[in-house]
Amino acid sequence: MSNLDHGKFTRVTTLFHSLLGLDVFLLFFTGYAIMFNDELWWMLTLMGGASGVTAIHRITGIGLVALVIFWITLQVISSTGRSNFSKVLPAKDDVDAFIQDIQFVLGRADERHPSARQFGGYKADEVPLLSYIGKGVVFIFSIELTLLAISGLLIWSKTGLAAMFQTKAAAMAFVTFHGLLGVIMLMGVMFHIFEHGMHPAFYPVETKAFIPRSMVPEHHGDDDEEPDTTGIERLSLSPSWRTVSTIFGAMTVIGIVSVLIGSIFDEGYPVPRELAIGGGPASILLTIGINLGMVVLGVGLVLSMYGNVLRIRWEQQLERDERPAAADGGEPQTDGGQPEADDAESEH
Amino acid sequence: MTNTEDLPEVSGYSRVSVLISAVVGLAVAALALFWAQGFRIGYESLYRVNPSVEGGGIGSDWVFGNTIPALDFLIALIHAADVILGAFILVMVFIHWAAFQRLADQMREPGEDVNEAVAADGGSPARGDEQGGDSA
Numbered sequence A: 001m002s003n004l005d006h007g008k009f010t011r012v013t014t015l016f017h018s019l020l021g022l023d024v025f026l027l028f029f030t031g032y033a034i035m036f037n038d039e040l041w042w043m044l045t046l047m048g049g050a051s052g053v054t055a056i057h058r059i060t061g062i063g064l065v066a067l068v069i070f071w072i073t074l075q076v077i078s079s080t081g082r083s084n085f086s087k088v089l090p091a092k093d094d095v096d097a098f099i100q101d102i103q104f105v106l107g108r109a110d111e112r113h114p115s116a117r118q119f120g121g122y123k124a125d126e127v128p129l130l131s132y133i134g135k136g137v138v139f140i141f142s143i144e145l146t147l148l149a150i151s152g153l154l155i156w157s158k159t160g161l162a163a164m165f166q167t168k169a170a171a172m173a174f175v176t177f178h179g180l181l182g183v184i185m186l187m188g189v190m191f192h193i194f195e196h197g198m199h200p201a202f203y204p205v206e207t208k209a210f211i212p213r214s215m216v217p218e219h220h221g222d223d224d225e226e227p228d229t230t231g232i233e234r235l236s237l238s239p240s241w242r243t244v245s246t247i248f249g250a251m252t253v254i255g256i257v258s259v260l261i262g263s264i265f266d267e268g269y270p271v272p273r274e275l276a277i278g279g280g281p282a283s284i285l286l287t288i289g290i291n292l293g294m295v296v297l298g299v300g301l302v303l304s305m306y307g308n309v310l311r312i313r314w315e316q317q318l319e320r321d322e323r324p325a326a327a328d329g330g331e332p333q334t335d336g337g338q339p340e341a342d343d344a345e346s347e348h
Numbered sequence B: 001m002t003n004t005e006d007l008p009e010v011s012g013y014s015r016v017s018v019l020i021s022a023v024v025g026l027a028v029a030a031l032a033l034f035w036a037q038g039f040r041i042g043y044e045s046l047y048r049v050n051p052s053v054e055g056g057g058i059g060s061d062w063v064f065g066n067t068i069p070a071l072d073f074l075i076a077l078i079h080a081a082d083v084i085l086g087a088f089i090l091v092m093v094f095i096h097w098a099a100f101q102r103l104a105d106q107m108r109e110p111g112e113d114v115n116e117a118v119a120a121d122g123g124s125p126a127r128g129d130e131q132g133g134d135s136a
């Protein structure tokens, strides 16, 4: 998950990212329909009940195994992949970027750190391959997906599990473990969707992960023109941004808090001595909250598809035009813009 | 793609390495499937999902009790990790939310004259695509 040449994905990476996203969203929907069946009963029914969801979860689970192994292999055997390893390691800049982000929020810094890298925080050439968030995302998601794949395979068959663990209860504990492990991923992806969907300059979706870098024209302008700014002040805000980002931000927070509480609730924190999974009291608020979380994931899925629609349009536009109309105004590193996002709605 | 003039040179992944990786990925997945199936399926009625059952439901056979302390510990550990990372993720959401507000303040307001700014750059397609509320 690391080949972002100057903050851009290669073609293979964009495809991988979309497929991984699709697969993980399906795993989320099915896995948490099981775990939060009190709150997400309708999803469970929609996907064919108990046998339906567990079947879909297994099929997509095998898909995830294939995707993860594909990516690991690719990173190891290709020189592009190998050359990226060092760029994923945490560095002092990442800590600085985190601190500067806090200062930026408090108004004590005027820009975000280059290692925070999203638009509005850097100028050309200053930008590392991965932002500090990006590194965190790569680490957390990689570890999570690997552990989930392994534990998922282990719980594949209940008979096998029971044989492995002697008692049925112990076997079920392992299933619980698998589900709780996924909660981190679940919360992380909600944040990821917010981060890449609600950035004011990229809203409604940051195309970086969808339009391969090989298709984004480079800036040939004169660098003296705007030496001191990131150029963000030249963009205009979308009219709906304030409303939508506020609603979506709130939904993200509620979603994260709810699945977190749900995971504790369904189980008993701190140290669970006795598990009562799914047997907990069903609270209306929690039910609403967890469902809002699922809406956040749904929006993520739509945005991911929309990103691919934009890519297709972008390709068509590149073919049509001699010079792409959207060759960007002054910021080679920013995302390439969206080719006439005219009838966005009709496409999803 | 016909227009290559402005496009950067990108050293991506070679076709061969992609192909090899794909084959390895699929092979491992197939092996994994084979191995997992080896546990014998057709025995899925183990009280896992039963939401419609009164007083039943997921994990209700916990009454049998878990006899492996290490598993208890694992679960306690993962709970703690969930909570700690969850809190951290929330902090990140709030930082970004606030940072986005500040960035938005630096941008032009929707009505302002955009003509002199060179278009695009991901700057809004003038209309925001109402994606906030509804899922697919």
Ligand code: HEM
Binding pocket: A001, A004, A007, A008, A017, A020, A021, A022, A024, A025, A130, A131, A133, A134, A135, A137, A138, A141, A189, A192, A193, A196, A197, A205, A206, A207, A208, A209, A210, A300, A301, A303, A304, A307
């Ligand atoms: C389950 C679904 C997803 C997974 C597992 C996933 C995973 C990743 C990973 C590991 C990275 C690289 C690290 C980083 O730069 O943050 C990444 C980058 C990115 N993702 Fe996702 N992603 C998912 C869904 C989405 C969705 C729905 C969107 C769009 C709203 C999205 C947009 C992006 C963007 C724009 C980047 C590039 C970030 C950058 O380079 O600054 N992702 N994703």
Ligand code: HEM
Binding pocket: A024, A027, A028, A030, A031, A032, A034, A035, A054, A057, A058, A060, A061, A062, A064, A065, A145, A148, A149, A150, A151, A152, A153, A155, A156, A157, A175, A176, A178, A179, A180, A182, A183, A185, A186, A277, B048, B049, B058
């Ligand atoms: C993003 C990745 C994944 C997430 C978020 C996830 C999540 C979940 C959740 C929440 C449950 C329900 C746990 C409970 O009832 O407490 C579950 C069950 C399960 N998962 Fe996953 N999982 C993931 C990946 C995988 C993979 C890769 C596999 C297999 C290769 C897998 C196989 C299973 C199986 C077999 C079950 C048990 C279903 C049943 O009760 O019959 N999962 N998963």
